[in-house]
Amino acid sequence: MVVSSLFHPSFSTILFNPPKPTTNLNNHRSLSITTASLDPSPITTTNNNTPSASDNIKDKARRHPSAVNNFTAKYVPFNAGFDSPESYSLDEIVYRSNSGGLLDVHHDMEALAKFDGAYWRNLFDSRVGKTTWPYGSGVWSKKEWVLPEIHPDDIVSAFEGNSNLFWAERFGKQFVGMNDLWVKHCGISHTGSFKDLGMTVLVSQVNRLRKMNRPLVGVGCASTGDTSAALSAYCASAGIPSIVFLPANKISTAQLIQPVSNGALVLSIDTDFDGCMKLIREITSELPIYLANSLNSLRIEGQKTAAIEILQQFDWQVPDWVIVPGGNLGNIYAFYKGFKMCKDLGLVDKIPRLVCAQAANANPLYLYYKNGWKEFKAITAEKTFASAIQIGDPVSIDRAVHALKNSDGIVEEASEEELMDAMALADSTGMFICPHTGVALTALNKLRNSGVIGSSDRVVVVSTAHGLKFADSKIDYHSGNIPGIGRYANPPVSVKADFGSVMDVLKDFLLSKAPKY
Numbered sequence: 001m002v003v004s005s006l007f008h009p010s011f012s013t014i015l016f017n018p019p020k021p022t023t024n025l026n027n028h029r030s031l032s033i034t035t036a037s038l039d040p041s042p043i044t045t046t047n048n049n050t051p052s053a054s055d056n057i058k059d060k061a062r063r064h065p066s067a068v069n070n071f072t073a074k075y076v077p078f079n080a081g082f083d084s085p086e087s088y089s090l091d092e093i094v095y096r097s098n099s100g101g102l103l104d105v106h107h108d109m110e111a112l113a114k115f116d117g118a119y120w121r122n123l124f125d126s127r128v129g130k131t132t133w134p135y136g137s138g139v140w141s142k143k144e145w146v147l148p149e150i151h152p153d154d155i156v157s158a159f160e161g162n163s164n165l166f167w168a169e170r171f172g173k174q175f176v177g178m179n180d181l182w183v184k185h186c187g188i189s190h191t192g193s194f195k196d197l198g199m200t201v202l203v204s205q206v207n208r209l210r211k212m213n214r215p216l217v218g219v220g221c222a223s224t225g226d227t228s229a230a231l232s233a234y235c236a237s238a239g240i241p242s243i244v245f246l247p248a249n250k251i252s253t254a255q256l257i258q259p260v261s262n263g264a265l266v267l268s269i270d271t272d273f274d275g276c277m278k279l280i281r282e283i284t285s286e287l288p289i290y291l292a293n294s295l296n297s298l299r300i301e302g303q304k305t306a307a308i309e310i311l312q313q314f315d316w317q318v319p320d321w322v323i324v325p326g327g328n329l330g331n332i333y334a335f336y337k338g339f340k341m342c343k344d345l346g347l348v349d350k351i352p353r354l355v356c357a358q359a360a361n362a363n364p365l366y367l368y369y370k371n372g373w374k375e376f377k378a379i380t381a382e383k384t385f386a387s388a389i390q391i392g393d394p395v396s397i398d399r400a401v402h403a404l405k406n407s408d409g410i411v412e413e414a415s416e417e418e419l420m421d422a423m424a425l426a427d428s429t430g431m432f433i434c435p436h437t438g439v440a441l442t443a444l445n446k447l448r449n450s451g452v453i454g455s456s457d458r459v460v461v462v463s464t465a466h467g468l469k470f471a472d473s474k475i476d477y478h479s480g481n482i483p484g485i486g487r488y489a490n491p492p493v494s495v496k497a498d499f500g501s502v503m504d505v506l507k508d509f510l511l512s513k514a515p516k517y
Ligand SMILES: Cc1ncc(COP(=O)(O)O)c(C=O)c1O
Pocket: 193, 224, 226, 227, 294, 325, 326, 327, 328, 329, 330, 331, 332, 388, 389, 434, 436, 464, 465
């Protein structure tokens, strides 16, 4: 029995009863979601159908009648179609194509297109804000487009995703002259970065493979701090050993303590991220350790749901621009893939223009873009406050180029001063962002100044990690500890514990803030 093909649990009318597939694929708006047909899926019932008072959400999901769906996905070489002669089941342990290139998870788009755009929009919308397993997660609410065949019992989820899309009113108006600027706070999440979105998918698949007795003793990654945090948390939740390779002294204390606390084997290695990445690739080809970096295309499947979420949050209106900070470059492609699937399946009629923003100290993609995509050269990335993107030899370079070429995209860069000032300005308007988001805001500022982005354009800046993970760099900035950087520093004022001293400070402060008439 192939467990994977039996489950497609669902709750309400929409969740349980997928409507008939549209018969006319050209007429994507023709389908009513109230149709209680079960085509194309016959119904099966799970064995234990009796509710009990002690049921948990997984029991409930298991007990409900489950429509068998016909959706499938497989690995194909990156940029090859579903009919590619080279393909692999997602249950195989494979990261690279025969030619050594990247792989991509390819969904059976024909099967998905049997349901029109309205069906998918309504289905996804109906799952937001619920506790239904596994759809309460922003990632698994799109399960049919992510890992359609996985059994819900195998899913390892913290109900990640559904992150805040915040209207940056004051930053927009005051600093970039815009009314329609939004920040997608992917870092306000379980482990404090967008990596949760991809990691729930990867660790769920590992969980499934281990139950199938595939030889996987643990899961490993190289990391600049966020992948390792997400990997160790999801593995700890599932009881799977995790191993993380970290460049010694190159990640923040807050990031380091995450895998330590979650019980991972933490190797602090005297090299940079690219050195750690090379080592983990060698190790995972020798030992039964599954590779969790975004070289593994499963990760992209979860990360792409952030793009779908953005469209959902705008009531399926497409923003003009989406700006994403880039390092190993899986995420820029994930956004592209999410938007593209929504367009191809009729949920929206276009995709946004994408901007990938890099730190000038770690800018191999920017240099490639600037030389007209003529020659890619890996570099040795220099130290940057945006430490999670200090990467000189990104594994997803081909994916990023594809995403940018096909979205009329742009690459920008930010100096250390620019990115730290942008972070400080954003924080001064009530946000608390990471330096990588400062890189993306710098790109926005540059494109506004050059007139490429217009004042009335709708722009989404993707915030990739929580500011609390990077408190050290904020402290250095505001304490004046960074030579030549700190224009917007707001250091604490030391004051004697007496009334007069406190009053003196407050008078100066209030005078400086008083409205000028
Ligand atoms: C906080 C943060 N922002 C941005 C990125 C860049 O994402 P990607 O490596 O997918 O380009 C990373 C990781 O690389 C990250 O940890």
